[in-house]
Amino acid sequence: MIVITAPTGDIGRQVVQHLLMSSAPIRVIVRDPSHLAEDVRNSVEVLKGSHGDPGVVNQAFSGADAVFWLVPPDPKAVSVKAAYVDFTRPAAAILKEQDIKRVVSITALGRGSPVADKAGFVTGSLAMDDLIASTGVPFRALAMPSFMDNIVRQAIAIRNQGKFFLPIAGDLKLPSVATRDIATVAARWLLDDSWTGQSEVPVLGPEDISFNDMAGIISDVLGKVVTYQQISFEAYKARFVQFGMSEAMAQGMTDMARAKGQGLDLAVSRTPENSTPTTFRQWCEDTLKVAVLG
Template sequence: MIVVTAPTGDIGHQVVENLLEHGASVRVIVRDPSRLPDVIHNKVEVVQGSHADADTVNRAFEGAEAVFWLVPADAKAESVMAAYVDFSRPAAAAMKANGVKRVVGITALGRTTPLADNAGYVTGSLAMDDLIASTGVSFRALTMPSFMDNLLMQAASIKNQGMFFSPISGDLKLPSCATRDIATVATRLLLDESSSGQEEVAVLGPENISFNDMAEIMSGALGNPVRFQQLSLEAYKTRFLQFGFSEAMARGMTDMADAKNRGLDLGIERTPENTTPTSFREWCEEVLRPALLG
């Protein structure tokens, strides 16, 4: 039995679909089961509740061999550590109590650089990893750069204004990966019954690419000019406050972007093993263009 958290999210739902295609027995933790597509709902066991709740995770992890762990950080949390570490404490205890053998988690790049000490969400993610590792479970932490799919959060401005925004320099080439590739790697590791020990597994996409490069590629894929606009860190933080984020979580987003702008995501050497296939051009043609243009 493999337990999947956040099964209605962008990565989680793809992990569920992949596991089912491989014939795995899947149990999901979900607050609102009605959000599961019927084709999925009828093929999985459902435990309703939050994966921050001790009773919920104990029920879900009973008899489970593996867990896919993803924390969708609460935008209104009182701190980044509360959003990641405190959220995960009941699950870490339940993993140990129920004898879960393998955990595959979604986390962030940065542990190899001092920039991770003040990198907002990244700092919280890495502290969460330490908590899970302390249980002694076999643990694979998938360390991520920014996702290509995050651009879908700016779909309206890309479509209507031909612009997208970030406080990161438009010329800085950074790794970027597609969530479908993350789900593929996670699925492989969840199904690997021979895995043991604990390690970080980087998922870097096929190339380092700048936001200005992305704008040029988007322009071609969409048939309309798209340009990148760099924001100040303060303006970036203000946007999140306007979206209803708490002060601490808005600051967490800003600190993360600042660290990335200073090279946080560049501390891992690219290898054939951590290079995933979906290029940004492919992602634009197959994901962004249909999302924007139908």
């Protein structure tokens, strides 16, 4: 039995689809089962609730072999620590009690970087990994740079203004990964019952690319001029507060962006093993083009 958390999110949804092509039994934890596709609801065991709830995770982990762990967004959390570490504490305690044979989590790049302890969401994510690892469970932390898919959040600005905005220098080349490739890697680790021990697994995408480079590719794909505009960290944070994010979480997003601008995601060397296939251009053709143009 494989337990999937956050099965309706960008990554979890795609992990479930991969696993449905195998013969593995699947159990999902979901707050609102109606958000699952009908074919998924009919093919998996559904447990309603939050995977931050001790009773829910105790029931979900019973008889399970593997767990896919992904902390859901909590824009109103009182702190980054509460959103990542405190949310994970009930599951970590139960991992010690249940005979879970492997855990695969989604986390962030940055371990070993000199700015990792001041990197907002990344700092919280790495602390979450440490908590899971402390249980002694066989563990693979899939460490990610920024997601290509995050650009979709700016689809309206790209369509109406011909711009997208972030506080990072436009010419800094950084790794970027498509969520579909993350899901493929996660499913492979979940289905492989041969591994033990604990380690971090970087998932870097196929290339380092700057936001100026992205703007050029987006322009080619959409057939219209799109430019990248660097904004201040203050404006970046204010936008999250304006959309209802708590002060602490808005600051966490800002600290993460600042750390990425200081090279947080460049601490791991690229290899064929940690690179994934989907290029930014291919992702734009498949995903962004539809989001912007309909």
